[in-house]
Amino acid sequence: MRPLDIGLVVVLLFLAAAISSASTKTGRSYYTQERLAFMHQNLEKYEWARNTKSAILSAADRWLEYPDDELRIMVPPPELARAIYVHETGCPEHGLAIRKFGTYAWKLSLEHPFKVQCPVGGEFYPDNDFEAYYRSGIVDGRFDADTADKSLLQGNIVDDGWATVTRRSSGSSGTTCTGCWPARWCPAS
Numbered sequence: 001m002r003p004l005d006i007g008l009v010v011v012l013l014f015l016a017a018a019i020s021s022a023s024t025k026t027g028r029s030y031y032t033q034e035r036l037a038f039m040h041q042n043l044e045k046y047e048w049a050r051n052t053k054s055a056i057l058s059a060a061d062r063w064l065e066y067p068d069d070e071l072r073i074m075v076p077p078p079e080l081a082r083a084i085y086v087h088e089t090g091c092p093e094h095g096l097a098i099r100k101f102g103t104y105a106w107k108l109s110l111e112h113p114f115k116v117q118c119p120v121g122g123e124f125y126p127d128n129d130f131e132a133y134y135r136s137g138i139v140d141g142r143f144d145a146d147t148a149d150k151s152l153l154q155g156n157i158v159d160d161g162w163a164t165v166t167r168r169s170s171g172s173s174g175t176t177c178t179g180c181w182p183a184r185w186c187p188a189s
């Protein structure tokens with residue numbers, strides 16, 4: 001057997017072991033019974049633990065208000081490659097000034113789902129109503145780009161789910177990833 005073939009066999013064996021291990025899970029693995037018991041003890045003993053529990057439940061209450069269908073579309077399908085990475089060309093308006101806020105500098109909030117906000121100037125991207133476009137393409141719970149209403153892709157900086165494309169004042173074109181699927185999950189900083 002050639003070395004390449006041996007390597008392939010080894011990889012397949014590891015994959016088989018991993019799949020087998022995952023499929024044989026029979027109980028809790030993170031919040032074990034012991035860990036849960038420890039939490040209950042802390043709740044009985046400590047005020048901080050009770051306050052933490054109240055804060056978690058209070059934050060969770062918001063999600064109970066969403067219908068199941070709404071929760072489902074909050075997780076975009078693989079057909080929409082959402083991301084919040086700031087492209088090498090930076091913000092369409094402020095360029096690389098956004099970099100001083102980090103690589104993932106766009107601000108996210110539940111008040112503006114499917115939008116991102118520049119931390120430098122406070123403007124929002126993209127111009128188009130991406131959420132309306134996304135909803136227009138949902139068929140049987142899945143997004144179909146062929147069905148989506150292309151008339152909703154209007155504006156200077158438009159996002160069809162695969163990032164925005166804009167032309168900077170310098171004349172060079174740049175692509176700025178402003179996908180914002182985590183906006184529903186990560187409160188604005």
Ligand SMILES: [Zn+2]
Nearest residue numbers: 091093094118
């Ligand atoms: Zn900006």
